[in-house]
Amino acid sequence: MQTDELSGRVRDLLAEHDPASTDRLEFLRARFDAGLAWVSFPAGLGGLGLPRAAQQAVDAALVQAGAPDNDPMRIGIGLGMAAPTILRHGTDEQRQRWLRPLWTGEEVWCQLFSEPGAGSDLAALGTRAVRGVGPDGVEGWTVNGQKVWTSMAHEARWAILLARTDPDLPKHQGLTYFVCDMTAPGVEVRPLRQITGEAEFNEVFLTDVWIPDAHRLGAVGEGWRVAQTTLMNERVAIGGGAVPREAGMIGALARTWRERxxxxxxxxHDGLMRLWVAAEAGRLAATRLREQLAAGAPGAEGSAVKYAYARLNQEVSGFELELLGEEGLRYDDWTMRRPSIVDWENRTPGYRYLRAKGNSIEGGTSEILCNIIAERVLGxxxxxxxxxxxxxxDLPR
Amino acid sequence: MQTDELSGRVRDLLAEHDPASTDRLEFLRARFDAGLAWVSFPAGLGGLGLPRAAQQAVDAALVQAGAPDNDPMRIGIGLGMAAPTILRHGTDEQRQRWLRPLWTGEEVWCQLFSEPGAGSDLAALGTRAVRGVGPDGVEGWTVNGQKVWTSMAHEARWAILLARTDPDLPKHQGLTYFVCDMTAPGVEVRPLRQITGEAEFNEVFLTDVWIPDAHRLGAVGEGWRVAQTTLMNERVAIGGGAVPREAGMIGALARTWRERxxxxxxxxHDGLMRLWVAAEAGRLAATRLREQLAAGAPGAEGSAVKYAYARLNQEVSGFELELLGEEGLRYDDWTMRRPSIVDWENRTPGYRYLRAKGNSIEGGTSEILCNIIAERVLGxxxxxxxxxxxxxxDLPR
Amino acid sequence: MSTLLYSDVEEELRASVRQALARTAGGVSSGGDPAGDGWAGSDAWRALAGGIGCAALAIPEDRGGAGASWREVAVVAEEVGRAAAPVPWLGAVLGTAALLSCDAVDLLPKVASADLLAVLVLPLSTPPGAPVPAAVRADGGTLTGTVTSVADAHAADLLIVPTPDGLYAVDAARATLTPVTALDQTRPLSTVTFTSAPATLLGDAERAAAAWTSALRVGAAILAAEQLGVADWCLASTVDYVKTRYQFARPVGSFQAVKHRLAQLWVEVTQARAVARYAAGCLADADPDAAVAASLAQAHCAPVAVRAAEECVQLHGGIGFTWEHRAHWYLKRAKSSAIALGTPAQHRALLGELVDLPPR
Amino acid sequence: MSTLLYSDVEEELRASVRQALARTAGGVSSGGDPAGDGWAGSDAWRALAGGIGCAALAIPEDRGGAGASWREVAVVAEEVGRAAAPVPWLGAVLGTAALLSCDAVDLLPKVASADLLAVLVLPLSTPPGAPVPAAVRADGGTLTGTVTSVADAHAADLLIVPTPDGLYAVDAARATLTPVTALDQTRPLSTVTFTSAPATLLGDAERAAAAWTSALRVGAAILAAEQLGVADWCLASTVDYVKTRYQFARPVGSFQAVKHRLAQLWVEVTQARAVARYAAGCLADADPDAAVAASLAQAHCAPVAVRAAEECVQLHGGIGFTWEHRAHWYLKRAKSSAIALGTPAQHRALLGELVDLPPR
Incomplete structure (x- = not known):
């Protein structure tokens, strides 16, 4: 498709649905149906089968026209993890059912992967799914277990779920990937308060939750392979995004230094400049990685970006607290809240220091990332x- | 024994052998025979069976009287490693034969443990000793193999040697501990040049070297257990010695800072002070460890002192080179020499930087020390x- | 130099303190919010200060004290740190040091008997070598002014106030205390405001300056012992956890990368113990090296405690990031302690002056 | 910002350079002393400068050059670093930068054709932002004075001499060169003395200052690429070694502590590549950020190369500490490079000025 053809589609969308007078959701649905949601997705599923690179121009044109967005930070798990997995491993029916409300944000998604006993060793998870026939005669699965570190679980309509369907097989082989209805009976969501005082995450208890077999993604026993699509996209999502110099925590530190x-x-001063150099090195490495990805070179290199990002955030925020002295002794607010996103910008340095501790745990610990780099990159x-x-x-635990 | 009785013995020695007029070796032999060599050794073997702590007063009194010493730096391997092992595992005959000339320095000792294929994994060594009967009808062993990292081999009369006597047993069980005559046929010593340009160490090639069974230390197959005595004493030796503030490399760095x-x-400046603090922390920790040892508390803690010492030496010397700028680009002398001791004092910062790289390899790599701490101290x-x-x-190699 | 080891008497003291804190400092040990109603550590404090007699340790017998030394005070601090106990030990130490420095004969016996908790009024972030602050002015036997971020004032009976004109004592009831939301909830901070508050002169300007210097030095050394305790707990609890936590069908503590990190941390904690002991010993012996020892102790122990707490959170994985697990109290305490009485960078800068290694 | 990736043309250039160095820089690759008879890298240099035409890369076509850019020069530097080759690439780069800055139309074609190796005369340790040194005085068309620790002068045909009065060229035969025993034997240093040496004026004082600034900046950026090459070799050779070295019946590279260290080193090297590429790109594009990029590159790449070389020695165990193994050439080159054209600390200090983060 030519660039001007794509611009034409954007113009048509805007002409038919004036952002100024159209309901937000209506506009988003129309955008999806016009194939302008994620242009790299297939036609009929919110896309046009174009290269990823074509998206930027579409987004820019729509922003300029004052069109509403789908609040991508809030529905990041759906966009970044569930959607690529559904696209790659789902049936046509599943794609049709889930992708549109996922993209418009009508239905929020969360991820039911980690368990208290299966963190870094995700494949050891123990949530059980047992096959059976429901009261309505439909085939399906009864699920029991406990999941943890589930952001947005309290707002989610759907979850991607990894459960064990055969405990007699080695751990990677007995897993199956499901989509779980978070409103189904037996799903209980409890906030999990973290060291910042708030609860971004939840524990999710699954007690005899019924999942129809139609909500299985991929074949029985193929859960680990399907989950790779999800996890790959998680790491890219965490490490991604082009950033200008002094974006993120180093910017806050530099501001403190300049203004105070x-x-x-x-x-x-030397410590400050060490961090500035590290931030800039990390930024340029991420930029270079994005260029590589655009050029088609894939890889586990995204792990390096996430690893460096976590480390830098922790060092910068720790340094800033000591620099601030008396102010570093204070905190803004210990009230228990349930925020949808991490607020790096408006909270205090103390919050950033504490919250950054999670960066080396969530989405793959730094230790696991080092393993990945050592084995997959360095061989x-x-x-x-x-x-x-x-x-x-029979595994020891 | 009372303190004044010990002083009396020192007085008697000095009275009978005036240091000013007595031949050096004659004096040292007399000192040994008086039990004043190492007072904690048994009577008849250069000692008096006293606590280690009693040594200090003897040494001080003899130094004050102008008595010659046995050049302890030069014969460190004999004093620090061979002697405790011979004392603990040797027969009466072996002790009588070896300890006196060892202590006086008439016979220098070296250590034939490490091999090119068995460094950190010392117990995997492959030098073979095969039992047989010599031409004189005496029982003994024929030894073949290659040893490495042997300091003083080119000056040594004797070596402590670890060799494999049964390759069919697991690696720790098939080893036997010998004393090897370095003047025996088949012993070839070649200098091993190191990154500093000089050769403190040697490679030693053993080709059909005959060792009489009387030179075996401990039982056949007990070599690993015997070697523990040697290795324990090596680590203590490397980490030991009470030092004043700003001793060692940090002193050289502080001098540079003050004088230039x-x-x-x-x-x-902050980097300098970080190193100063690290040096002082390491020094106090070593002091505290010595107090613990004196109080009888044993342990693998000596590994920590050696680990910290290596790291500090490397950081301090690296920092100083960059501080010196232009001078840091230079080196004093690349001439190949075969020194007996490491000269930290009189060589340039570049030499210290290079030589310190060996501190985390020789006498147990820093990696092995971390293993020891993790397993033996932290459990x-x-x-x-x-x-x-x-x-x-059958081991993979 | 006196010994760097612990005496038997010190080990007995440690055992008593540990027991008392385990029994009474439940606000923290049960994982609850230690800064809850009233002040959380008051039971623990009574047991510690009066029950065991810790308040008397540093005070000479002829001033009603136990005639022990700052070494024993440091042992108590280690245990306070190990428990992350919300007890005003640091505040009490600073107050006692100031009172000892100006030989307050009337007050010391009451402090020793734990009838009176005297806390020094200064911003907790005061760096070493700072001059006596001018935030509070004396005027005809009363004080007026505000001091921010004062540690442990919430628990005080008596506030000891250094001013450029002299050292004063003010009944805590005559000051206005406003709680500050602190990063470290186990060491509550207040803004202390005096409005023509009646004050008793304890010493003139010279005395005040001496007391100020002495208290900062004592505080730095004793805080280092507390940091050692924090680091010790973090290391020990992490070692325990990784021995029992299985991932990949192995204890996490059998992975070499984890082992080496913990081994290296152990080396640092071992050094911290020696350094903290040395600082306490120098105080006890009035060693001329005390100023060096105190700043050395802060420069070394503060970062070790922070690193230990950070490793504790990280190696506990997800659970270490939760409010329920105790790790976060230690992280917050360690990081705040690294700011308290001067950051490591400030102590390193001061050390440079003290040991003739000037910055330029 | 131009791309941080390598173009196909750059990869071809890299392959040629690598091949030429492998064939000719035997003095190093065979483990011998690279500073032996004559000058060790002269064959390699001829192949590189003339054979492949590297000397022409940075020079515009209308000055007889290849009209490539500093990006390609940086690729050559990477390979020189990877081989720890004893070729005067840094000296040539500094000389070429100075000649380009004052548009020396007579000399540039000869430099491009590799008939003339023009080397800039400055102490290798010159920090960024240093003024033109006054060590050499001009007097009636002759130069007199001494410059210490000059890199690559031993190989030069022409010496380019910056003085406060102007930039001069001196026939190398008219200067006295005294070899210095260098820590890094793969980059020989000399003391260069001029005694009323006949000199040609290339530019006035202003030109000299501009050429000086330009050369230091180009040198810092290209040296960073060399450091990247050093780091790359150290990492790759260490990874290779630990895959095949067995201890405890396992490859050493299967131990997690080793794996994590190498993974972290790989992260740093990856960053170094991006940073070095950015610096070369800024030079090529005459980007206003070039000064920042050059100091950033030195501040990051110099320590990464040192750390890579240190890990290389350590993880090779005993063999890495020997003269026979190549590791030590890289260690010495990395450490000397961290001093060359300014230490990381000096570049960080300069960066602070450049990006409005003043020291106080």
């Missing part, structure tokens, strides 16, 4: 494994 | 092992 000369203590040998050919139920 | 204000570049579980119940000859 009294904070410039003896012996601190270093794996460690001797005790969990390879053993039935999941 | 032009070296005080922007942003370097963390060992890694899965592939080399435990396998015959040495």
């Amino acid at each position: 000369p009294e904070s410039r203590g003896p012996g601190t 270093l040998p794996t460690e001797p494994r005790a969990d390879k050919d053993v039935a999941w139920k | 204000p032009e070296s005080r570049g922007p942003g370097t 963390l579980p060992t890694e899965p092992r592939a080399d435990k119940d396998v015959a040495w000859k």
Whole structure:
């Protein structure tokens, strides 16, 4: 498709649905139906089968026209993780059912993967799905277990769920991937308060939750393979996004330094500049990685960006607290809240310091990322494994 | 024994052998025979069976009287490693034969442990000793193999040697501990040049070297257990010695800073003080460890002192080179030499930087020390092992 | 130099303190909010200060004290740190140091008997070498002014107030205390305001300056012992956790990367113990090296405690990031302690002056 | 901002350079002393400068050059670093930058054709932002004075000499060169002395100052590419070694502590590549950010190369500490490079000025 043809489509959309007078949701649905939601998706599923790169111009034109967006931060899990997985592994019916309300934000998605006993070792998870026939004669699964670190669970309509369907197989083989209705009976969501005082995340308890077999994504026992699509996209999402110099935490630190000369203590300037250099090096490396991805070179390199991002955030925020001295002793608010997104911008340095501790845990710990880099990028040998050919139920835990 | 009785013995020695007029070796032999060599050794073997602590007063009194010493730096391997092992595991005959000339320095000792294929994994060594009967009808062993990292081998009369006597047993079980005559036929010593340009160490090639069974230390197959005595004492030796503030490399750096204000570049003061603090923390920790040892509390803690020492030396010397700028680009002398001791004092910062790289390799790598601390001090579980119940000859390598 | 080891008497003291804190400092140990109603550590404090007699340790016998030394005070601080206990030990230490410095014969016996908790009024972030602040003015036997971020004032009976004109004592009831939302909820902070508050002169300007210097030095050294306790707990609890937490069918603590990090942390904690002991010993012996030792202790122990707490959170994985797990109290305490009485960078800068390594 | 990736043309250039260095820089690759008889890299240099035409890369076509850019020069530097080759690439780059800055139309074609190696005379340790040194005085068409620690002068045909009065060219045969025992034997240093040496004026004082600034900036950026090459070799050779070295019946590279260290090093090297590419791109595009980019590149790439070389020695164990193994050439080159054209600390200090983050 030519660039001017695409511009024409945008013009048509805007002509038929004037953003100024059209209801937000109506506009978003129309945009989806015009194939302008995610142009790299197939026609009929919100896209036009174009290269990813074509998206930018569409977004820019719509922003300029004052069109509403789908609040992408709030529905990040759906957009970044569920959607690519549904697209790749779902049936036509599943794609038709889920992708449109996912993209418009009518239906929020969350992720039911991690468990208290299966964090870094996700494939060891124990939530059980047992096959059966429902009261209506429909085939399906009864699910029992506990999931954790589930952001947006309290607002979500759907969840992507990884559950064990065969405990007699080695751990990677007995898993199946489902879509779980968060409004189904037996789904209980409890906020999980974190060290910042708030609860971005939830624990989710699943007690005899019924999932129709039609909500299975991919074949039985193929859950781990399907989940790879989700996890790959999670890491890219976390590390992604082109950023200008001094974006993020280093910007806050630089502002403090510039605007508050009294904070410039003896012996601190070199430390400041070390962090500035590290931030800039991380930024340029992420930029280069994006260029590589655009050029088609894939890889586990995204892990490096996320690893460096977590480390930098922790070092910068820790440094700033000490620089601030007395102000660093204070906190803004310990009230328990349930925010939808992380507010790096408006909270205090103390919040940033505490919240950044999660960066090296959520979405793959820094330790796991180092393993991935060592094995997949550098080709270093794996460690001797005790969990390879053993039935999941017989694993030591 | 009372303190005044000990002083009396010192007085008697000095009265009978006036240091000013006595031949050095004659004096040292007399000192040994008087039990004043190492007072904690048994009577008849250079000692008096006293606590270690009693040594200090003896040494001080003899130094004050102008008595010669046994050049302890030069014969450190004999004093620090061979002697405790011979004392603990040797026969009466072996002790009588070896300890006196060892202590006087008439016979220098070296250590034949490490091999090119067995560094950190010392127990995997492959030098073979095969039992047989010599031409004189005496029982003994024929030894073949290659040893490396042998300081003083070119000056040594004797070596402590670890060799494999049964390759069909798991690696720790098939080892036997010998004393090897370095003047025996088949012993070839070649200098091993290191990154500093000089060769402190040697490679030693053993080709059909005959060792009489009387030179075996401990039982056949008990070599690993015997070697523990040697290795324990090596670590203590490396980490030991009470030092005043700003001793060692930090002293050289502090001198540079004080005497050459032009070296005080922007942003370097905090780095200097970080190193000063680290040096002082390491020094006090070593002091506290010595107090603990004196109080009888044993342990693997010496590993921590050596680990910190290596790291500090490397950081301090690296920092100083950059501080010196132009001078840091230079080196004093690349001439190949074979020094007996490491000369930290009189060589240039570039030499210290390069030589310090060996501190985290020699006498147990920093990685092995971390393993020791993790397992023996913190009680963390060992890694899965592939080399435990396998015959040495079947190990992957 | 006196020994860097602990005496048997010190180990007995430690055991008593540990027991008392375990029994009484439930606000923290049960994972609840230690800054809840009233002040959270008041039971623990009574047990500690009066029950065991910790308040008397640093005070000479002829001033009604136990005639122990700052070494024993440091042992108490280690246990306070190990428990992340919300007790005003640092405030009490600073107050006692100031009172000892100006030999307040009337007050010291009451402090020793734990009838009176005297807390020094200064911003907790005061760096070493700072002059006596001029935030409070004395005027005809009364004080007027505001001091921000004062630690442990909420628990005080008596406020010891350094001013450029002299050192004063003010009945805590005559000051206005406004709680501050602190990063470290286990060490409550207040803004203390005096409005013509009746004050008793304890010493003239010279005395006040001496007391100020002494208190900052004592505080830095004792805080280092507290940081050692924090680091110790973090290391020990992490080691325990990774021994029992299985992932990939192995204890997490059997992975070499984890082992090496914990081994390196242990090396640092071991050094911190030696450094903190040295600082306390120098105080006890009135060693001329005390100023160096105190700043050395802060420069080394503060970052070790922070690193230990950060590793504790990280190696506990997700659970370490929750409010329920105790790790976060230690993280907050460690980081706030690194700002308290001067940051490591400030102490390093001061050390440079003290040991003749000037910045330029 | 131009791309941070390598073009196909750059990859072809890299392949040629790598091949030429592998074939000719035997003095290093065979483990021998690269500073042996004559000058060790002269064959390699001829192949590189003339054979492949590297000397022409940065020079415009209308000055007899290839009209490529500093980006391609940086690719050559990466390969020189990867080989730790004893070729005077840095000296040539500094000389070429100075000649380009004052548009030396007579000399540039000879430099481009590799008939003339023009090397800039300055102490290798010159920090960024330093003024033109006054060590050499001009007097009636002759120069007198001494410059210490000059890199690559031993190989030069022509010496380009910055003085406060102007930029001069001196036939290398008219200067006295005394070799200096260098820490890095792969980049020989000399003391260069001029005694009424006949000199040609290339530009006045203003031109000299501009050429000086330009050369230092170009040098810093290209040196960063060399450091990247050093780091790359160290990482790659270490990864190769730990895959094949068995201890405890396992490849050393299967131990998690080793894996994590190498993974973290890889992250740093990856960043170094982006940073070095950015600096070369800024030079090529005459980007206003070039000064920031050059100092950023030195501040980041210099320590990464040192760390990579140090890890290379350490993870090779005993063999890495020997003269026979190549690792030590890289260690020495990395550490010396961290001093060359300013230490990381000096570049960080300059960056602070450039990006409005003043020290106080």
